[in-house]
Amino acid sequence: MVKRTADEEAAAGPLKAGERPDAMDVDDKHNDMGEFEDEFEDEFESEDEIIEAGVDGRPDAEREAEEAMDVDQAGPGTFIVGRTKLEPGQTLAPDPTTYRMLHNLSTPWPCLSFDIIRDGLGDNRSVYPATMYTVAGTQADSAKASDNSIMVMKFSGLSKMQGDDDEESSDDESDDEDADPILEHKSIPLNTTTNRIRAHQTPSQDPARPPTTLTATMTESTNVFIHDITPHLSSFDTPGTIVTPQQNKPLCTIRAHKSEGYAVDWSPLHAAGKLLTGDNDGLIYVTTRTDGGGFVTDTRAFQGHTSSVEEIQWSPSEASVFASASSDGTIRVWDVRSKARKPALTMQVSDVDVNVMSWSRQTTHLLASGDDAGVWAVWDLRQWKPSAGGSAAAASAAVQRPSPVASFNFHKEQITSVEWHPTDDSIVAVSAGDNTVSLWDLAVELDDEESRDTAGVQDVPPQLLFVHYQNLAKEVHWHPQIPGVLVATGEEFSVFRTISV
Incomplete structure (x- = not known):
């Protein structure tokens, strides 16, 4: 997954809300990972000595104890998740043999x-070199x-x-596999x-268009800006297209x-556009796009x-329902049809801030959350019941503490992003303030033969599939049209x- 290397500068700590990082080197074209050096390249090349288990005459327990000691005393070049601690001035470098694709791209500011923007290049595609479209806001x-x-x-x-x-690669794969990555952008x-x-x-009503x-952008200024970035996206693939200053102005x-x-x-269930926004005062507003193309914000806040x-997320299956996560340690479930503007369910899921949340698109009674203490959990919403009496007012007055599924x-460090795999309801991606993105498979059971093999590594759950180093890791998203591909930012x-997903 990762190898440890020395760096001249000490690793920076994770950003909290409101902190602003320093500017970075600008790379207008691309910033590839470059050449990888495998310092263990020749370690297993010799076939002169092949010793199978048990043939050395020693008891199995003695041999296994020695093997465990060998793991504990692994050399300084190998990073063992859950065992090894980075020393001051050290950072991690990727092991290229564990990736099918890996590229880093820099922007002028973090x-x-x-x-990630869905595109017209097709679903479930596996052609390389790959192309994708994204939108981001700078800090x-x-x-x-x-x-x-x-x-x-x-x-x-x-x-x-x-x-x-x-093996999943398409027969139509481009021959230009060694192409350098390119980042084009419109600001x-x-x-x-x-x-x-x-x-x-x-x-679009017109299939040809x-x-x-x-986009909806929550900003430090307290304003929320809605932009139409359709012309900006079109300009990438239509030579000579110029985005006008008028097209840079917000619609609302x-x-x-x-x-x-x-x-x-x-x-996801209102095609025209229905937006939820929540602020640091604990207030939530709904903004709806009208038939004429304008936007109307209901000034009656949900409190x-x-x-x-x-964090806020609409239910992927019920058009009027949404959930919100708060630094008060709760997740609350709401119905926009409620005249009282109060939550229907209130659950205390953490004793610290709940930073992020993700609603499974495949199994819509599952919700994942991540908190400030570095804990992420999965909840079964079918187990969340209103308080006795059934009214929204009664439910909001009684804060319940449910048990997580996992x-x-x-x-x-604090969890900064969590997201379910778009087509597999057992796979979850998590980013955290410890400069890592981790991938998890909830289908792995503790009594599986495979999980017993990994259970011997201290502090590493068998459900952990992979750890990717990402400095100042902040958000991670699965690409909805390129299976297994993730984009992370920091x-x-x-x-x-x-290779594991």
Whole structure:
């Protein structure tokens, strides 16, 4: 998964909300991972000595004890998850043999929130070099707020790792496997830091025209900006297209919030566009697109959280239901049809801030959450019941503490992102403030033969599939059309696919 190397500079700590990182080196074209050196390249090349278990005449227990000691005393070049601790001045480098694809791409300023845009290149594609489209918001230094922008981006030339023989690859795969990755972008001036950005697409009535792609940007200024980035996306693939200053202006500016916020989500069940936004005062607003193309914000806020709303998500199956996570340690479930604007369910899921949340698209009674203590958990919403009496008011007054389906405290810093695999309801991606992105398989059971093999490694749950190093890891998303591919952001963008997913 990763190998440990020395670095001259001490590793930076994770960003918390409101902190602004320093500027990074600008790479207008691309920033590939470059050449990898495998320091263990020759370790297993010799076939002169092959010793099978038990043939050395020693008792199995004695041999197994020695093997365990060998693991404990692994050399300084090998990082064992759950065992090895990085020393000051050390960082991690990837082991290329564990990746099918791995590229890093830099932007002028860190983009600590982004979204992946669905495109017209096809679903379930496996052609390399890969192409994808994203949108992100920058976090420029506070002294250079005017440098902030929304970046509409096209990543192309994303080739496989050299020597990878992925059996799933298409017969139509391009011969240009060694192409360098390219980052093209169009900038929309913003003049304020982006806290979180999410995209939504409305299908076109004309099959020959692309869908309309909208973005909602929660900002440090307390305003929420809605932009139409359709012309920016089209400009990448239509030579000579110029995006006009008018097209950079927001379609709508939501001014209902009196404090900045981090919670925003578009409904997947309202094609025209229905938006939730939550702020640090604990207030949640709904904004709906009208038949005429404008936007109307209901100024009657949903209230119930006693602290900031950190995450909001619409139900993937019920058009009027949404959930919110808060730094008050609760997750609350709401119905937009409620005249009382109070939660229908309130569950205490943590004793610290609940930073992020993800609703499974495949099994919609499952919800994942991540908190400030580094714990992420899975909840079965069928076990969450309103308080006696059944009224929303009674439910909001009684805070219940449910039991999770699964809970993991592998990460020792705050969870910064959690997302279910788009087609596999057992796979989850998690990013954390310990500069890592981890992949998990909830289908692995403790009594499986395979899990017993990994259970011997201290503090490593058998459900852990993979750990990817990402400096200042902030968000991770699965690509909905390229199976197994993830994009993570932090100090830079990382686009990767592992051999384990």
